[in-house]
Amino acid sequence: MVLITFDLALVLLVGAAAAAYFIFASFVFGAGYEPTPRAAVEKMLRFAEVGPSDTVYDLGAGTGAIVFRAARIYRARVVGVEVEPIRVGILRLRRRLGPFADRIAIHWGDFFHLDYRSATVVTAFLWPGAMTRLRPKLEAELPAGARVVSHCHRIPGWTATAYDRPTDVYLYRWPEARAPPSETARPTGGS
């Protein structure tokens, strides 16, 4: 009985520590963590027509929902950028244990400090504020022809080429994304 109580206390303690770290990391590193749903990952990679000749940058790679699928199924080169160290450890472990490690780079750091001139595709599932801050950087560095796909949040001031309502995914093409809405908007998916 004493042992069960001790076990329960230990489980509660570990749970509380994990929750506290999650909240702490959310504030310190600027975002919480939620894996991109599989349907949204698929839509993002298909919308962006990702293929073997692409270099995909996943901004805020989390534990790799987008990174590993883009490399394994779509054969792209992928750079996963993540700021939170435990997630970086998980990403590196998954990279080491899985196939196509040579196509995957894991970068521990802040995606606002990265250079996007070699990106052909950018994927993001971030807060609205991050999308606003990213816009001038993407405009300055993305090569013509690059695609940006975002789950949940639009890029303010840009016009989406397409939007999939069921998965809440926006597709932008650079530099066409700067055109007025009437020229490029093409919603897809359900009502």
Ligand SMILES: C[S@@+](CC[C@H](N)C(=O)[O-])C[C@H]1O[C@@H](n2cnc3c(N)ncnc32)[C@H](O)[C@@H]1O
């Ligand atoms: C909603 S999760 C998305 C996870 C991932 N893209 C996926 O498909 O599962 C957002 C991630 O962005 C990371 N993040 C937030 N701000 C960041 C920054 N400035 N630089 C790098 N990573 C960041 C967070 O740590 C978190 O893991």
